[in-house]
Amino acid sequence: MSYAISANRLRDGVVVFLSPAGWVEHLADAERFPDKAAAEAALEARARADEKRNLLVDPTAFELREAGGRIEAAHIREAIRANGPTVRPDLGKQAVAN
Amino acid sequence: MYRYDEFDAGFVADRVAAFREQVGRRLSGEMTEEQFRPHRLMNGLYLQLHAYMLRVAIPYGTLNSRQMRKLAHIARRYDKGYGHFTTRQNLQYNWPTLADTPAILDELASVEMHAIQTSGNCIRNVTADHFAGAAGDEIEDPRPYAEILRQWSSIHPEFSFLPRKFKIAVTGAPKDRAAVQTHDIGYQIVRNEAGETGFAVYVGGGQGRTPMVAVKIREFLAKEDLLAYTQAIVRVYNLEGRRDNKYKARIKILVHEKGLEWMTQSVEAEFAAAAREFIELPSAEIERIKAYFAPPTFAARGTDGYKARRQTDPRFAAFAATNIMAHRQPGYGSLTISLKPIGGIPGDASAEQMDVVAELAERYGHDEIRVSHEQNLILPHVALDDVPTVYDVLRVNGLATANAGLISDIIACPGLDYCSLATARSIPVAQRISERFGEGERAREIGELKIKISGCINACGHHHVGHIGILGLERKGVETYQITLGGSGDETCSVGTITGPGFLSEEVVDAIERVVDRYLAVRTSKDEDFLTAYRRVGMAPFKDALYETNRGADI
Numbered sequence A: 001m002s003y004a005i006s007a008n009r010l011r012d013g014v015v016v017f018l019s020p021a022g023w024v025e026h027l028a029d030a031e032r033f034p035d036k037a038a039a040e041a042a043l044e045a046r047a048r049a050d051e052k053r054n055l056l057v058d059p060t061a062f063e064l065r066e067a068g069g070r071i072e073a074a075h076i077r078e079a080i081r082a083n084g085p086t087v088r089p090d091l092g093k094q095a096v097a098n
Numbered sequence B: 001m002y003r004y005d006e007f008d009a010g011f012v013a014d015r016v017a018a019f020r021e022q023v024g025r026r027l028s029g030e031m032t033e034e035q036f037r038p039h040r041l042m043n044g045l046y047l048q049l050h051a052y053m054l055r056v057a058i059p060y061g062t063l064n065s066r067q068m069r070k071l072a073h074i075a076r077r078y079d080k081g082y083g084h085f086t087t088r089q090n091l092q093y094n095w096p097t098l099a100d101t102p103a104i105l106d107e108l109a110s111v112e113m114h115a116i117q118t119s120g121n122c123i124r125n126v127t128a129d130h131f132a133g134a135a136g137d138e139i140e141d142p143r144p145y146a147e148i149l150r151q152w153s154s155i156h157p158e159f160s161f162l163p164r165k166f167k168i169a170v171t172g173a174p175k176d177r178a179a180v181q182t183h184d185i186g187y188q189i190v191r192n193e194a195g196e197t198g199f200a201v202y203v204g205g206g207q208g209r210t211p212m213v214a215v216k217i218r219e220f221l222a223k224e225d226l227l228a229y230t231q232a233i234v235r236v237y238n239l240e241g242r243r244d245n246k247y248k249a250r251i252k253i254l255v256h257e258k259g260l261e262w263m264t265q266s267v268e269a270e271f272a273a274a275a276r277e278f279i280e281l282p283s284a285e286i287e288r289i290k291a292y293f294a295p296p297t298f299a300a301r302g303t304d305g306y307k308a309r310r311q312t313d314p315r316f317a318a319f320a321a322t323n324i325m326a327h328r329q330p331g332y333g334s335l336t337i338s339l340k341p342i343g344g345i346p347g348d349a350s351a352e353q354m355d356v357v358a359e360l361a362e363r364y365g366h367d368e369i370r371v372s373h374e375q376n377l378i379l380p381h382v383a384l385d386d387v388p389t390v391y392d393v394l395r396v397n398g399l400a401t402a403n404a405g406l407i408s409d410i411i412a413c414p415g416l417d418y419c420s421l422a423t424a425r426s427i428p429v430a431q432r433i434s435e436r437f438g439e440g441e442r443a444r445e446i447g448e449l450k451i452k453i454s455g456c457i458n459a460c461g462h463h464h465v466g467h468i469g470i471l472g473l474e475r476k477g478v479e480t481y482q483i484t485l486g487g488s489g490d491e492t493c494s495v496g497t498i499t500g501p502g503f504l505s506e507e508v509v510d511a512i513e514r515v516v517d518r519y520l521a522v523r524t525s526k527d528e529d530f531l532t533a534y535r536r537v538g539m540a541p542f543k544d545a546l547y548e549t550n551r552g553a554d555i
């Protein structure tokens, strides 16, 4: 199963994902790592560096899964972070995505 | 109404200035997150799942219209147009940016508000009965004492770094609406045989991982000793409380491990030894603070319009029956504005709704608004003849749900939809239960029933003291819900008992319905409410109802 890396942007707290082009706001644009080890390595090498540069807070690697042809977070917590509150579809990233 | 004296205003202004500087240094990279986090938390700013969250203190839940309008303005300008009223009588903004926070705190300070004491191991903001100063059964308004405690504790260096957070609640009526027995210290105003008023003192209550009902360590404490006695309790705790284990650090663990007798003796010894003259509360000071809470002058008002509308409009009559509470002043009532629309998010209010409430408070409510720990708003002083007008305005603004105290008046914490500590969602469960039972005939037939839902063991949703409590957990990546029955946060305080195996999200509403149906079947009459019936018949019949069909998953 593949993995991605998320964090909260320091300035506004918004959830961001690591991509080859830096940090992006949507999971669809996130870089996918083939396994946990690769994700952990990127976390240490790249995400931690940006954390030290005070761009973001709490970077973490998490598992992905495929559902209905779409990539989403395997665990509900990360899925909610990637989409927004399930009780407010008008807010968070899902509001833009929909 | 209390206003900041100059000292307080200066204190708050200094704190905002200091925080602005800290935010600047954090954003420029001079401070690491580790260094910054304690400052952030001391100013009520958390980092949650989607964004930062700012928790604004509303001491003892009292607001005026100017403050409510400011909260609405902040919601619009710096957030996403709404706020969430919490079980701690606070307001939370779910989307502020770090960069904006100092400006928000400035805005709050301009209406004598702040976010201090909403976080950290200090004495948190003091809570009180939301019907204080209005309730028909009240001995004395508890808020002056809550305020005295707040002023005294907010700047007390000795108590800024306690083993854990510390919560105090004060109630002034025999009917405990402030859940004082679930707090680290609970003060209940009582009258002694000589006819003097003072406090019964409860210590060591709490929810969270290890729920406990407080023990009474004193029957009667004279008012002038309020601070000296509080200091004695906090000192014993500060000295003896465990700092080695976060989960054992609350005063409830100390009380539990050492026992009632030890606790009483230790506090009394500390109390006797303290140099009382420095912290004795002179009655002049009590009177000075009380003056800020002096009741408004109530013009004599009739009730003809109110009665007539009750007779002709069944929806209004239903609203009046649940949402209007008896006032100490004839011709007046306290009006609960339910923030629990059927299927809605408990405790959320839009900026527009906040403005509407401010307007109504100003025109019809002596400019007073309360926030209840049950996540509703209250206009404590409304002339009954004005209630029809107020109701009509509330109705067009989605604020006239007639369910205060009924099954759909559910407390729910933000849960996994917002909270980074959550193990499961709580709001969607509340929404589905609310839709199942509604606010109509069925809900009224069921009568008083408090359902409380938490999204993790921290119990911000007070599930331990719900008549029906629901705790959201995670099992193997799946949200599951544990049900407790028989909890109560009032003067008959008790911690609920777990029914047995938990339920999946799609099962939990049916499970609640089976519990409710069983209650309807066992009650002696409509006058026997859920809690009374449960206490009479015990867990067995409910367990049967829940598990007879084996629908409880084995988790």
Ligand code: SF4
Pocket: B413, B414, B415, B416, B419, B420, B421, B422, B423, B454, B455, B456, B457, B458, B459, B460, B461
């Ligand atoms: S009970 Fe848990 S999930 Fe709910 S608000 Fe508190 S910490 Fe968050």
